[in-house]
Amino acid sequence: MKPVPHDSAPANEPVMLSLTVPAASVSRGLTAGLVRPTSPDPGTAEILDLTADDEAVSEFLVRIVHSDSGFVARTDSAPRALAIIAATVAALCGEDIRTALTTPDLPFLKGLTQPAVEAFRDVLLAIESETPDAITESLTCLSN
Secondary structure, three states, X not given: OOOOOOOOOOOOOOOOOOOOOOHHHOOOOOOOOOXXXXXXXXXXXXXXXXXXXXXXXXXXXXXXXXOOOOEEXXXXXXXXXXXXXXXXXXXXXXXXXXXXXXXXXXXXXXXXXXXXXXXXXXXXXXXEEOOHXXXXXXXXXXXX
């Protein structure tokens, strides 16, 4: 077999390489950066006050998951923060929202695929709280 000749002359100009991570491969975790201090201006996102009863929260979620916008939940209750995560996922999956509000399925939530996590994060934009550190700490049960 005859060797194939190639041009080994140096390039006249440097070759530019992108060293940034492509946007598609950047992944958000289920709760990483989800909790933030309560903002006086949430922007255009709808606000869900988690002091509302489960029926009102369920009705809100049924509507919001079928819209083009996301929402911000507000609570200072760690159990309610976990409940809204579970209920939002349930709403997206067509599961029982009320059961998710009262009995979050932690193994299921921890096992969500990255596309499912992205879909969730596109709907639940943030959990706002006057005690964001405490809420964030309470959600470590969802870390893998």
